[in-house]
Amino acid sequence: MAVVETECIVLRSYDLADADKIAVLLTADHGIVKAVAKGAKRLKSKFGSGLEPLSRVNAVYFKKETRELVDLDKAEVLESAFDLISSPEVLTQFSYLTDILISLVPAEDPDPAIFRMMNASLGAVRKSPDSLDAVSVYFEAWLLRLAGFFPSWDSCSICKISFREEEAAQIGAEFQLICVRCRKSAGGDTLTAGDREVIARSRRQSPAAFASESIPPETLAKLSAIFKRMIGRATGFDKIDRALHAGVRVPR
Numbered sequence: 001m002a003v004v005e006t007e008c009i010v011l012r013s014y015d016l017a018d019a020d021k022i023a024v025l026l027t028a029d030h031g032i033v034k035a036v037a038k039g040a041k042r043l044k045s046k047f048g049s050g051l052e053p054l055s056r057v058n059a060v061y062f063k064k065e066t067r068e069l070v071d072l073d074k075a076e077v078l079e080s081a082f083d084l085i086s087s088p089e090v091l092t093q094f095s096y097l098t099d100i101l102i103s104l105v106p107a108e109d110p111d112p113a114i115f116r117m118m119n120a121s122l123g124a125v126r127k128s129p130d131s132l133d134a135v136s137v138y139f140e141a142w143l144l145r146l147a148g149f150f151p152s153w154d155s156c157s158i159c160k161i162s163f164r165e166e167e168a169a170q171i172g173a174e175f176q177l178i179c180v181r182c183r184k185s186a187g188g189d190t191l192t193a194g195d196r197e198v199i200a201r202s203r204r205q206s207p208a209a210f211a212s213e214s215i216p217p218e219t220l221a222k223l224s225a226i227f228k229r230m231i232g233r234a235t236g237f238d239k240i241d242r243a244l245h246a247g248v249r250v251p252r
């Protein structure tokens, strides 16, 4: 049995039996871990508010090779998410983002970049609640990238010629990009040069920096709809319709 101490973000927690809870944790260096928190439902539980969704905690747990669930021993709050989850909009949006994270990232796949991205996204919304829509699009793009479902959008999938900065591109059935010279019909979604620039920025900037440059709400809505279809394809996620409704708001 191994003892692990790690920083993590609580993705979810739910009841198990009479007194216990299960917490789904995104750890800094052991990926997503499911933990049993014994006695967590009791009034004077040692976990306190350490199992609240989106809290950043220092966790100590015991892991047996043969078991999928680990035994949570401690969850000390490093940063409470009370301010975040008191906003219904933030709670709904991050509940969706957490769902797709759990669906796309295999359990115990240790990629510290996913933890950093989640933590930075929460930090950006905490600092500027108005950035929720932009941060969500950033999160969707990065999750697709980190989970290996983002195609190479640097060049045309047919002629392999790199796109110029001002070039628009058509999105193919497999979410590959096709240049104007290679495309056979005018139908389907198109990425404008502006859309491509926003996507390129998401690749090199932090979520806070990405959200601080004003992006037209129509662009965010369009990119988010495309990313949601890519996520739906990647997961076969049946809640995608619900997610679309909870997603970026289009101004009327």
Ligand SMILES: [Zn+2]
Pocket: 156, 157, 158, 159, 160, 161, 178, 179, 180, 181, 182, 183
């Ligand atoms: Zn081409």
